[in-house]
Each structure stands twice: as C-alpha cells, then as structure tokens.
Amino acid sequence: MPELPEVETVRRGLDDILTGHRIEAVHIDDSRLVQPRSSRAVERRLAGATVTSVGRRGKWLLLELDTGDTAVHHLRMTGSFAVDGETLPHERLQYVTDAHIVRYVDPRRFGTLEVGKHAVMHSMLDSKLGPEPLEAAWDATVLRTSLRGRSTTIKAALLDQRVVAGLGNIYVDEALHGAGIAPRVRAGTLSLVRAERLVVAVREVLTLALDSGGSTLSDYRQVDGTFGSMQDRFLVYGRAGEPCAHCGRALRSATIAGRTTVWCTHCQR
Numbered sequence: 001m002p003e004l005p006e007v008e009t010v011r012r013g014l015d016d017i018l019t020g021h022r023i024e025a026v027h028i029d030d031s032r033l034v035q036p037r038s039s040r041a042v043e044r045r046l047a048g049a050t051v052t053s054v055g056r057r058g059k060w061l062l063l064e065l066d067t068g069d070t071a072v073h074h075l076r077m078t079g080s081f082a083v084d085g086e087t088l089p090h091e092r093l094q095y096v097t098d099a100h101i102v103r104y105v106d107p108r109r110f111g112t113l114e115v116g117k118h119a120v121m122h123s124m125l126d127s128k129l130g131p132e133p134l135e136a137a138w139d140a141t142v143l144r145t146s147l148r149g150r151s152t153t154i155k156a157a158l159l160d161q162r163v164v165a166g167l168g169n170i171y172v173d174e175a176l177h178g179a180g181i182a183p184r185v186r187a188g189t190l191s192l193v194r195a196e197r198l199v200v201a202v203r204e205v206l207t208l209a210l211d212s213g214g215s216t217l218s219d220y221r222q223v224d225g226t227f228g229s230m231q232d233r234f235l236v237y238g239r240a241g242e243p244c245a246h247c248g249r250a251l252r253s254a255t256i257a258g259r260t261t262v263w264c265t266h267c268q269r
C-alpha cells in the first residue's frame with residue numbers, strides 16, 4: 001500500500017497537472033469507487049469546477065475546488081494515476097480537464113473517492129488522523145503524549161494513523177531500525193531520548209523516500225509513469241535473513257501488529 005512518500009509524490013504530480021485547470025467532465029466507470037453515492041451524482045458535482053490546489057493529509061489526496069468542495073482520494077492497495085495516453089486496464093475514473101485527461105487506475109478496486117464541502121472533508125480527516133510527521137509541530141513531546149498509557153507495541157502504535165499520519169509497514173520498520181528501537185517495545189514506556197531519536201529517524205526515512213520518488217513494489221508509480229527507487233534503499237523491509245547494514249548480523253522477521261516485521265535484534269533494543 002502506498003504510504004506518505006508515495007502519496008506525496010503522487011500529490012506533486014497531480015498538482016502540476018491539475019492546479020489552475022477546469023474539470024470539463026468526470027467519467028466514473030466503477031460505482032464502488034464512490035459508494036454509497038451514485039457515480040452520476042459525483043460526476044455532476046465535480047464537472048465545471050476548477051482545481052485550486054492538490055493537498056495531502058496522511059495517505060489521503062485532496063483536490064481543492066473553486067466550488068468550495070474537496071474531492072478526497074484514497075489509493076488503498078493498488079490505486080494510481082496516469083496522464084493522457086490511451087485508456088488503461090482497470091481504469092476506474094477520468095478527469096477530463098481543459099488541458100489533460102487524468103486517469104485513475106485501480107486493479108483491486110479498494111480505492112475510494114469522497115466529495116463534500118471543504119470544512120466537512122477536512123474535519124472528517126482530522127477526526128481520523130494524528131499529526132503530520134514532516135511538520136515541525138510533531139516532536140518527541142507530542143509523540144510521547146500520544147503514546148502515554150498505551151500497552152501496545154511501538155510497531156502497532158506507529159501504524160495507528162491517529163498517533164501519526166501516513167506511516168505504514170515499510171516506513172515504520174525502516175524508522176525503528178534507524179532509531180535503534182525494537183518493534184516490540186511497549187509504546188507507553190518510550191523515554192524522551194528514544195522518542196527524540198524516533199522522530200528524527202521517521203523524518204530521515206520519509207525525506208530519503210521523497211527524494212527517491214517513493215518506493216515501487218507493485219502498482220505504485222508516479223503520475224508521469226516513472227517509478228520510485230526507494231525500494232533499493234531499504235535497510236530492513238523485505239530483507240529478513242540478510243545482514244544488518246550496521247552490524248552485519250542476520251535480520252530477524254516475525255509477525256507483529258499483524259504485519260510482517262523485520263528488525264535487527266542487536267541494533268534495536
């Protein structure tokens with residue numbers, strides 16, 4: 001599933017293509033994308049609007065419109081966007097603008113599109129999501145406050161979008177390795193020093209991934225069709241049994257918080 005760096009990379013691509021342009025028509029070819037609303041109602045509501053900006057909150061993409069509406073996309077497992085060209089397999093939606101055709105493609109069909117008034121959409125997201133990890137307001141004190149009293153593992157806590165928005169299995173494992181924190185550490189017991197290290201590690205891995213255009217594992221690609229390269233820079237994700245980049249010992253793997261988790265038992269305590 002795309003995580004913050006992949007969604008942010010898509011946001012940048014959509015912002016270049018859509019911002020300042022008028023949506024002439026919208027074609028929705030899969031009613032599941034917008035359920036429980038009808039495809040026709042969503043098409044009518046979006047047609048004629050001009051995109052004023054493309055934003056992101058956690059793993060959600062937000063098309064801000066001059067009508068006062070916000071169109072909120074979640075890519076889930078396999079959603080992606082492409083621009084112009086021929087109709088693609090598994091295409092679910094087209095935005096036909098005054099300049100381009102933007103195609104939403106989703107083989108497994110878990111992606112969603114919701115449209116509503118700006119304030120309604122933003123408060124819906126704020127009720128589901130904690131702070132943005134790349135914003136200065138998120139620091140070790142904020143993190144520790146959100147972990148206080150939690151008996152879950154730090155792995156589970158970081159996957160919880162209400163603790164911090166946008167992280168998933170890949171970047172949680174990479175950040176914990178960077179911070180030297182074992183995934184089974186009880187979240188509520190994290191010291192301030194270790195919380196500070198974790199905040200730094202989260203920002204470092206997200207920044208590196210953004211610079212790499214995200215990671216390409218299956219269906220994710222950038223809006224212009226190019227692939228990210230962060231998968232070549234993972235230190236733990238997908239590397240169980242391989243040597244730790246820091247100490248050379250074999251990386252260990254287990255299911256933690258319901259997810260395959262890879263870490264170094266020597267470097268991470």
Ligand SMILES: [Zn+2]
Nearest residue numbers: 244247264267
């Ligand atoms: Zn190690």
